[in-house]
Amino acid sequence: MKAVMTHRLMWPILILVALLVATRLQSPNFFDIRVVRGNLFGSLINIARNTAPTLLVGLGMTLVIATRGIDLSVGAVAAIAGAAATTFLQDTGDPSRIVNVLIGIAIALVLSLLCGVWNGFLVTVLGIQPIVATLVLMTAGRGIAQLITDEQIITVDSQPYKMIGGGYWLALPFSILLATAIFLLTALLVRRTALGVLLESVGVNPEASRLAGVRSRSITWTVYILCAGLAGLAGLMITSNATAADPNSTGLFLEMDAILAVAIGGTSLAGGRFSLAGTAIGAVIIQTMTTMILILGIAPEITLVYKAAIVALFCVVQSREARALFARVVLRRSPGQAAAPPPASGDLETAPASAVVDASDLVAVAGDVTGQA
Numbered sequence: 001m002k003a004v005m006t007h008r009l010m011w012p013i014l015i016l017v018a019l020l021v022a023t024r025l026q027s028p029n030f031f032d033i034r035v036v037r038g039n040l041f042g043s044l045i046n047i048a049r050n051t052a053p054t055l056l057v058g059l060g061m062t063l064v065i066a067t068r069g070i071d072l073s074v075g076a077v078a079a080i081a082g083a084a085a086t087t088f089l090q091d092t093g094d095p096s097r098i099v100n101v102l103i104g105i106a107i108a109l110v111l112s113l114l115c116g117v118w119n120g121f122l123v124t125v126l127g128i129q130p131i132v133a134t135l136v137l138m139t140a141g142r143g144i145a146q147l148i149t150d151e152q153i154i155t156v157d158s159q160p161y162k163m164i165g166g167g168y169w170l171a172l173p174f175s176i177l178l179a180t181a182i183f184l185l186t187a188l189l190v191r192r193t194a195l196g197v198l199l200e201s202v203g204v205n206p207e208a209s210r211l212a213g214v215r216s217r218s219i220t221w222t223v224y225i226l227c228a229g230l231a232g233l234a235g236l237m238i239t240s241n242a243t244a245a246d247p248n249s250t251g252l253f254l255e256m257d258a259i260l261a262v263a264i265g266g267t268s269l270a271g272g273r274f275s276l277a278g279t280a281i282g283a284v285i286i287q288t289m290t291t292m293i294l295i296l297g298i299a300p301e302i303t304l305v306y307k308a309a310i311v312a313l314f315c316v317v318q319s320r321e322a323r324a325l326f327a328r329v330v331l332r333r334s335p336g337q338a339a340a341p342p343p344a345s346g347d348l349e350t351a352p353a354s355a356v357v358d359a360s361d362l363v364a365v366a367g368d369v370t371g372q373a
Contacts, residue, residue, distance in 0.1 A: 008266040012281040015264075019285060023292040030295075039168045045176075047287050049241075052165075052179035053078075053234035054283040057254055058261040059186050060227030062279045065262055066199045067220045068206065068271030069123060069130035071227050074258060076141025077115045078235030078251030081108035083145040085161070085236055086154040086245040095158035104161070105236060112232025115141070116225035123224065124217045138255070145247035155244040165241030175237050182230070187276050199223070203271030257286050 024030045033042035057074045064071050085108040089095035092104075115137060122133035159167075167174045190196035201209045202216045209216045234254065239245040263269060264285055265278025286307075293303050316322045 008275065009278055009281065012264055012266065012278055012285065016281055016285050016288065019288045019292060023288065023295060026292070027295050035171075039171050043291065045173065047284065047291055048176050049173040050290075051283050051287040052173075052175040053237045053254070054257045054261060054286060055179045055280055056182060056230045056234045056237070057227075057258040058265075058279040058283050059183060059276060060223070060230040061255075061258040062262050062265075062267055062274050062276060063186075063190070063199060063223040064130075064227050065259075065267060065269055066203045066271060066274040067216075067223055068203050069220065069224070070134065070259070070269075071119060071224065071231075072131065072134040072255050073115065073119060073137035073141055074227065074231035074234075075251035075254035076138050076145070077112050077228050077231040078238060078254055079145040079245075079247050080115065080141055080148070081112045081232035081235035082239030082245040082250045083148040083154065083247050084108045084111050086156045086239055087148050089156045089158055089161060090154055095156050096160060098160050101158060101160045105164075108236055109229060109232050112228050112235075113225055115232075116228025117221075119228065120221035120224035124221045142247060145245075145250070149245060149247050151247070153244055153246045156239075157243065161240050162243055163240070165237035165239070166243070175241070178233075178237075182233075183276065183280060190276070195219075200272050200274070203274075257283075261286055 020030075027043070030043050033040055033044060035041075057078070061071060061074065085104040088104040088107055089100060092100045094100060119130075119134050119137060122128045122136070123130050126133075163169075163174055164178070165175050169177060190199065198209070198214055198219055201212075201214055202219055206216045206220075231251070231254070235251055238250055259269075261282035262274075262279050264282035265275050265280070267274040267278060289307055290303075293306055298306055
């Protein structure tokens, strides 16, 4: 029982449950799910559908942050992908043809991967700080999307294309099934192979990992490419659901939602250990917050303020230092109670983020992992 209560996913799960219950109190029909023409509809289904793009970008962002990086360009990459696909379909004259849809999707994903190659090149080869390197594409990407669409909103009437973000399959939105499949594939890749351990070793100490024989540059470059590819797929979901691509609004603030999902899920922004399940829960929390704010009738212009305040509260609740301060100030230990000894510097589970890790130990561990891989 103690292990369950102290699990790092316990707080995000409790927060999500609290949000769902609070929203249910405001909307009595919130948990209702109905079947219409063989498909499931309801508020929970809508939350899951709208969570899919954030989950995809959050998965890529989790892997990037695990390597001590960050990608601020994912929203712009989503806009580029959506603009490229819809513009191509409009120019073909037959956007409903499946071959044209597949070609449009391929063009969008290739452009997204190229964006990832560019970000990875700036970070790994030129040594530019990730926040600065990706800020370049974050700014220029919107301009590229506007050039593709000639600064117009592109609308596409294509049922096959709409299937990506707005269609149904097996009674569920196809976007939910697609995002779930990619989540499971990513989890198998990083948790059933040595890749996950290598990612964490690069995030803990890139130089020690390099000395141990880990190809830290290749790993870092790869995660930036993967993150951009998932952002491009998220852009296809967003534009296909809306049947239109607006280069100014597609993927707007998507990078912030992805980073918040990663942080709420318990992944340290300083790199190292990460949690894909935590990111998935964080993405659902963010979309549930958005739904709750709409149900409460809060004015759109202050929605972001409420959202930021709630997320800040979540981060404080998960902070070990904040909980320790709460214990000292509110619970007030008895005078005779001895303070708990500080965690050992080598204990990665209990040591604070500022603890120093012995580089020689990391080299030995990473060497063993590389040998096993």
